[in-house]
Structure formats: structure tokens, C-alpha cells
Amino acid sequence: MPHVPHVPRPRVPGIDGRSLRWESHNAERREQVLAAAVELLEEQPPGAEIHVQQIAERAGLARTVVYRLFNSRADLQRAVQLRVVEMIRGVLEVNFELTGSADEIIRGIVGSYVDWVAEHPQLHDMAERELGDGEPGELERAIDVLGKELSELLQAGAALLDNDLDDTLIAMLDLLVVGLIGQVRGAVNQWVRRPDRTPSARTLTGLLSRWIWYQIDGQARELGVVVDPTRPIEQARV
Structure with a gap:
């Protein structure tokens, strides 16, 4: 048998095992x-600064x-803010389902946000901070994504009621959602800063949920659609 000379395998540039272990260690x-x-x-207390040495x-x-x-x-501040925003998104997104009545869906989303802020005012303050690096805060970025997801949820709800929205109506719906998010965010920001937190979190959730429904209902009626917010969404058209 002829001798076949050994040819060393060429080294492929990339991340070796040691680099991967170091990267995993840094991630931890x-x-x-x-x-x-x-x-x-x-x-x-909300608004207090924490220092790198403390962390x-x-x-x-x-x-x-x-x-x-x-x-x-x-x-580091941006990474912390992103972590807090991920916590908020996790609380909200479990309620992004067309299950139950319109009233239940709205209260589920709004209530989860109000309750989280009430329990974590310091983290909420961090999420709302401007980082001063010339870039949008992580909450602003998340709100853009959240707005699209909520718009899609409303579009899916309209489809369940046999109303497929055209591009013009979708563009209008997108603006409505932006307004609703701003309304909830602004009201909760003011509420959580009150020393006595009045009204209660439960009452605030009820108020915000009704205000949101009034706006959605008003827009639906302009399109000739009347919905009972207390009935399951697929059976809600009157």
C-alpha cells in the first residue's frame, strides 16, 4: 500500500473552546x-442613584x-434598564390573548401593568429614566414593539367580529393604540408618585380600562360595529 503523507488539517479561524468557555463565564x-x-x-427610594461600587x-x-x-x-445603565423592561414585557405579554370578553382582556393587560408598577416603583422609575447618551431609552424601544403587538391584537379581534380592516383603518388603529399607551403610561406615572397612591390600584385599573373601552367602542361605532364588552369576544357583536 502506498504511503499517504499526513497533511495537517488547516486551522479554521473562529472561536475555540477556551474562548467559548470564557464567553460563557463573562455572560454569567x-x-x-x-x-x-x-x-x-x-x-x-425611586430616583435614587446606585453606584458601580455598590453593584x-x-x-x-x-x-x-x-x-x-x-x-x-x-x-451598564442601559443593560439594567433593558432587564427591567424585559420584566415589564413578560408581565404584559401573557395577557395578549383574545380569550374572554373585551372587558376582561383590557383589564388583564392594564391591571398587570398597574399592579407591577405598584409593586416595583423603583424599577419603574429606572425604566422611565432618560439615559443621556443620545439614544432612545429601552422603554421607548419596547413601547414601539408593544404598540405593534397591541394593534395586531385589535386587528385580530376585529377579524373575529367579521371586520377585516383595510390599510387606511389599520393606520388609524395604529395611532389610536399609540394614544392609549400614552394615556395609560402618563396616568400611571402620575399615580405612582403620589404619596398616598390614590385611588387604589384596583380602582385605577378600572378607570383606565373603562376609558380605553370608551375610545375603542366609539371608533367601532363610527364603523357601524356595536360590541358588548361583557360577552366573549367571538360572540360580542350586537
């Missing part, structure tokens, strides 16, 4: 830092390590 430490920052925020100590890391994991203090 980033999670430690973000969890520590969220814990510290929960312990402070590092809570995470069990040196401050220099934190600065290696994040490009700057602004980068």
Missing part, C-alpha cells in the same frame, strides 16, 4: 451584575471586573 458574570443592580434598585460588592465582583463586562457606566 453579567447576569450577576444585572441581578445585583435590580436588587439594589428595589431597596432604594460590584453586591455581585461579589471587583469594580474593575464590572467595567470590563460593560463598556461604560452608560452601557
Whole structure:
């Protein structure tokens, strides 16, 4: 048998095993830092600043390590804000289903937001902060996505009521959703800053839910559609 010379396998550029392990280790430490920052925020009054040294100590890391994991203090703040926004989205999105009546759907979405803010005012304050780096805050980015998802939910509801919306009506619906989100956000921002938190979270949820329904109902009636908000959505057309 002829001798076949050994030809070394060419080295493929890319990430080797050691780099992957180091990347995984850094990802774990980033999670430690973000969890520590969220814990510290929960312990402070709304609006209070937390320092990198405090976060590092809570995470069990040196401050220099934190600065290696994040490009700057602004980068760390944005990462913390994104973590908080992900928490809010997680609470809201479980209610983005056309199950039950219009009243139940609206109250489910609004109530989950109001209750979360009432329980986490410090984190809500962080989500609302401007980061001062010239870029939109993570909450603003999330609201854009949230608006599209809510518009799609309303479009699906209209389809269940045998109303397929054309492009003009969808564009109008998108603006309505933007207004509804702004209304809820503005009202909750003012409410959570009140020392006595009046009215109660439950009452606020009821008020906001009714105001939202009045606007949706008014727009539907302009299109000749009358809906009973207390009946299951697929059976709600009067």
C-alpha cells in the first residue's frame, strides 16, 4: 500500500473552546451584575442613584471586573434598564390573548401593568429614566414593539367580529393604540408618585380600562360595529 503523507488539517479561524468557555463565564458574570443592580434598585427610594461600587460588592465582583463586562457606566445603565423592561414585557405579554370578553382582556393587560408598577416603583422609575447618551431609552424601544403587538391584537379581534380592516383603518388603529399607551403610561406615572397612591390600584385599573373601552367602542361605532364588552369576544357583536 502506498504511503499517504499526513497533511495537517488547516486551522479554521473562529472561536475555540477556551474562548467559548470564557464567553460563557463573562455572560454569567453579567447576569450577576444585572441581578445585583435590580436588587439594589428595589431597596432604594425611586430616583435614587446606585453606584458601580455598590453593584460590584453586591455581585461579589471587583469594580474593575464590572467595567470590563460593560463598556461604560452608560452601557451598564442601559443593560439594567433593558432587564427591567424585559420584566415589564413578560408581565404584559401573557395577557395578549383574545380569550374572554373585551372587558376582561383590557383589564388583564392594564391591571398587570398597574399592579407591577405598584409593586416595583423603583424599577419603574429606572425604566422611565432618560439615559443621556443620545439614544432612545429601552422603554421607548419596547413601547414601539408593544404598540405593534397591541394593534395586531385589535386587528385580530376585529377579524373575529367579521371586520377585516383595510390599510387606511389599520393606520388609524395604529395611532389610536399609540394614544392609549400614552394615556395609560402618563396616568400611571402620575399615580405612582403620589404619596398616598390614590385611588387604589384596583380602582385605577378600572378607570383606565373603562376609558380605553370608551375610545375603542366609539371608533367601532363610527364603523357601524356595536360590541358588548361583557360577552366573549367571538360572540360580542350586537
